[in-house]
Amino acid sequence: MNKYFHVIGIGLQNNLQYRFNFLTRTLFSFIPLFAMLSLWRTIYADNAGVGGHNGFTREQMICYYLLVAVVDVFTAVNEDDWQIAADIREGNISQFLLKPLDYLWYRLSLFFSGRIAFIAMASGPLAIFIYCHRQYFLLPPDAGTFGMFLVSLVLTALLQFFTSFAMAMLAFWLLEISTLIFILYAFEYLASGHLFPLDILPAGVKHVIFLTPFPYQLYFPIQIYMGKVAGASLWLGLAIQALWVGAAYMFARYMWAKGVRHYGAFGG
Amino acid sequence: MMNLKRYLILYAELWKNSVTREISFKGNFLLWIVVELLWFGLQLCFVSVLYSQTKSIGTWTQWEMVLLVGASNFIQQLYQAFFLTNCTNLSELVRTGKMDFFLLLPVNTRFLVSLRVVDLGAFVNALFAVCVMIFAATKLSLHPTVGQFVGFAALCVVGIMIHYSLMFILATICFWTVRAQGIVWGYYNLFNIARMPDEAFHGVFKAVFTFALPVLLVSNVPVRVLADKIYSPSAWLILVGVGAMWAVIAEWFWRISLRRYTSASS
Structure with a gap:
């Protein structure tokens, strides 16, 4: 366990070198975010009845996009x-x-330190x-809900990481x-609720999307x-999210094991 | 005149080179087209979701916005075909010191650095964008005149040059800080708003992205010309004027940056 704390420390120092990069990244991402907020404000200003039929008031809609930005900072790979x-x-x-260091835990520690550095700058x-x-x-x-949100946030970050790890194994x-990676990301962008809250989709489409892990990568928290x-539906959702985390972890392990067997150790 | 001919011959050679390169990675070539198509589809999907909530955004109706998204993608793909890869590679040339080689060649360095590689897949995607635009225009029953077409095409060229000038400035920052991975990220975020209808914005935000960084004009103005939505001739005058300003700034910035180039130790 101790050695992984060490990795986090080193990762933190490494990542802080990119602090300017993180800062500009954050600042640039405000441009489309702000544009999105303006777009929805215009729609709500022109249509008094929108909130009634999609279940989102103007405040909730704006808040949704702000929360997307927050969850993204905490969990995005x-x-x-x-x-x-x-x-x-x-x-x-x-x-x-060769080393007594597990690559998956090593990368998870680095992911963790990367997030800390990013949060610090963003x-x-x-x-x-x-x-x-x-x-x-x-x-x-209420406070209980916020606690549940935090739990879900951690699960979201783990799900994001294990999925990315498994994908990277294709290398x-x-x-x-x-x-x-970009193809998967395109699906995730839509189905995780990055572009708009999934509630405004037709019920059938939303139902199908909830059969995939994508909503648990952003939308659920x-x-x-x-x-x-x-x-009850909150507990059920958390359980499903935890199951997806477990599945993604197992899949990442499986891909790693298969990959290492295939590995030819090119280069130094 | 001789000079122009020389550059055209040179550029033809660069094209041949790019074709050879793409042919050797056929699978990857096709996959990149799929990636771009998916993201384009995503934007169209977003439009249909938006218009399930409202009939119009300002005066922009659904098919007008599809036309806008199509035109925006068309401009972006053409820009990508000619310039994007080259702009993103600039930092790599500086970091590895390969820039030396380009500086020594008896050709304009900026020409070579900006146009070296052609991204052929982007032309395919530009064609898809044209298809979407034709479909939207039919839905709107638009019958543009020859003048409107010429105006649209000319403004698209201006739009591409604005994309290029802004991205080139971002790319030349690599002469100051060698690690410039954030460049593409910055570019995409900036031009993300080009496909949004200008009427959704107000106040300072609109002023900045119209007069300083004309992102809100690059696709909005050409589409307004095509769809008979132009409110005053000042719109395209601003687009051309600000575009020219950024082209001059980009050249000036390039010259200053180049002076800082010290080559990598080899």
């Missing part, structure tokens, strides 16, 4: 998948096969952005995996926070 793929392609993983600008929109930023119904077989899911 940044460059981990590219780095893992590069490690495999360039033969850097050979050393992990939280300031994000807090200011939210402060400017404070009349729209709603608080969760054992393929030279170029960025296209496949936000749903908890906004009090849109409560009671």
